[in-house]
Amino acid sequence: MVRGSTEYVSMDGLGGDSLYEPMLPGHVRQKSATTWGTYFKHIFHLESFTFNGRLMDRSAPFQQSLGRMNIQRNVPKHMVRFMYLRDLFHTLLNLPSIWMFACVFSAFITAIIIWSVFWWIAGTRYECGLGFKSYWDALYISMETLSTIGYGVPDVFFNQCPNVFFIVLTEYFCGLTLDAICLGLIFNRILRPVTRARGILLSGRAVMVPIRGQYHLLFQIVDARKHQLVEAHVRCYAFRHVRGANGETTYFQSHYMKLNHPNDDLGGMIILNVPCMVVHRVDAWSPLLPPQTGPRPRGQGVSNSFRFPEVLQRAYDFETGGRGIGTIPGEPITEDDIAEGAAQGRLPGGGVVLDPEAVRQYWRDCKLEIAVFVEGIDAVTSSSFQKRHSFTADDIEWDRAFVSLVHEDANGGCVVDYDSLHTTRPLLPGELDDLEPVVSVM
Secondary structure, three states, rough: EEEOOOEEEOOOOOOOOOOOOOOOOOOOOOOOOHHHHHHHHHHOOOOHHHOOOOOOOEEEEOOOOOEEEEEEEEHHHHHHHHHHHHOOHHHOOHHHHHHHHHHHHHHHHHHHHHHHHHHHHHHHOOOOOOOOOHHHHHHHHHHHHHOOOOOOOOOOOOOOOOOHHHHHHHHHHHHHHHHHHHHHHHHHHOHHHHHHHHHEEEOOOOEEEEEEEEEEEEEEEEOOOOOOOOEEEEEEEEEEEEEOOOOEEEEEEEEEEOOEEOOHHHHHOOOOOOOEEEEEOOOOOOOOOOOOOOOOOOOOOOOOOOOOOOOOOOHHHOOOOOOOOOOOOOOOOHHHHHHHHHOOEEHHOOOEEHHHHHHHHHHHHHHEEEEEEEEEEOOHHHHHHEEEEEEEHHHEEEEEEOOOEEEEOOOEEEEHHHHHOEEEEEEEOOOOOOOOOOOOOO
């Protein structure tokens, strides 16, 4: 792929065709013919991941994600060489195990063959006491030197030949380097903290429920392994297409989602021994609402509406006394302003009145996908890792609640039923209005 004077490589990013439409009228995205894109797609087995119109896959069992994102990266060729060929260790480390071991084995074979040539020259052209009968003898002694097994030659001091000294020295140093690289690759592959993320389970569905008249997005997280995480925390982002005031669409923009439970002002810390409910309130700063552009109408200010790049807030901060009602730029807010804002669906402090059908239609139009990142430290290996998951508009159910996963056995112990992690039931009117302060399970 060529643009101007720069040649680009289509890094057929982590699966399949691109989700997004052409950015400019008449522009057609074309995959480059059998180059870096095809090579990496084959090497990394990217064709095995299915996205089905999603930005993040759901290819793992139990409705989980492998954390692969459907992103096509058109990278200049010189940048591909800079990123991969100048960082061979991480390039090898990210290869599948069979390819990684094949590359390491090939490096050892190549080193043996190269130094066997020097051994053959030393044994045939100089009197070094090697006693070679064929080139195979040079190959064997090269392998013995690289592996420090020992020598089976007539003269273990090589007839005081100085050429052999430099051959042994350089090949031994090459062997030490290859051993260190091989040890590092194998150690990191065995440690593999990313596989620890498979024990973190998220519900296959999220629910939109009204709590005291305000809609909240909820989903569940639990750790299925008994070895608990250290400093576990969760973050959420909404990916969507955004259409500007001039009609131009900006694709796949990420927007941070403020969480009420766990409180992201306190780091979003969670404990995953039992299922944890993650709660995001759909208020004036929520990216689940259509973005507002242009001048603020009468009755709206920084306290009950959002314009980029203002600082994200939460309606709960006002309701709990964490901040004042705010002002309309240049004027104090009056009772008439509050009434007019309420007529527009904007309540004091940032609360909103939703039209569920209009919101659902907006989610479909902007191709909303909520990405969830759970991060923590494995207590056994002290390695950090990240679990990724996502919800599209089709994964979000309205006016339903999760069934309880936690029960008490006959001995007073805790039993967690993971089979019910994705199960929801109809929500009763006003059921969640008097919910307990601690919402770890529902």
